[in-house]
Amino acid sequence: MVEGMTRGKPDNRPSEARLRLLATATRIFYSEGIHSVGVDRIIAEAKVTRATFYRHFPSKDDLILAYLREVHEMERGTVDAAIANDSSPVDPLLAIAGSIAQNIQSPGFRGCAFLNAAAEYPDMEHPVRQEIIAHRQWFLDTLSKLMAQVHPETADPAARRFVMLRDGAMAAGCLFDPALVSETFLHGVEDLLQPSADRPSTESID
Incomplete structure (x- = not known):
């Protein structure tokens, strides 16, 4: 079976990487503000690659x-x-x-x-x-x-x-x-x- 597919239907659940990025951003944006936090920090703390970040969030x-x-x-x-x-x-x-x-x-x-x-x-x-x-x-x-x-x-x-x-x-x-x-x-x-x-x-x- 192809990964991400179940009985021929696509798996629409958010990926673990996306959930980790969003959870990290939610924590930091709320506690420290939005403009003061850069993408590089989100990527580092979420432990994903830059390519993974931009695949889920174009900007x-x-x-x-x-x-x-x-x-x-x-x-x-x-x-x-x-x-x-x-x-x-x-x-x-x-x-x-x-x-x-x-x-x-x-x-x-x-x-x-x-x-x-x-x-x-x-x-x-x-x-x-x-x-x-x-x-x-x-x-x-x-x-x-x-x-x-x-x-x-x-x-x-x-x-x-x-x-x-x-x-x-x-x-x-x-x-x-x-x-x-x-x-x-x-x-x-x-x-x-x-x-x-x-x-x-x-x-x-x-």
Whole structure:
């Protein structure tokens, strides 16, 4: 049987080399930044040849996009699990907030991978920037749908407020006590999910 084939069908699983390159890039890009890390270092730490690298990723930008898509899939998996396990309208939102708070307190936390990448890619037309925008739009759209079950009349502004709370917590978690930041963030989300009469108005948030 030809290697990579099973009963006449191609094996579409990513190669070990590609997985190793992506895992290496994900670790280093997140911990040290994107522009500061060169292809040579990725190749050396992943223990592959230069030819192998370019066979899987024609350019560094292709690797960066794969890195961001990998992070997106991880975050999407967490959100999908929260939605699947809901028992009341607020449960998925609380579960998402809980996973964010847990992430902030995790070892090696360095903020939001997408916000970090956005700071390095200010050009709105760059493919990396477009990938960041797509991820954040997915997150906002997902929150808006969930918020519609809690606050139907103010779902969109409430979802944007959740994103703002999350972004602030992700930034503050790198600067202050992560446990305190997480606690403050969770309280903010809990306040946001209270009945309209008991929470601050979101009408002015665009």
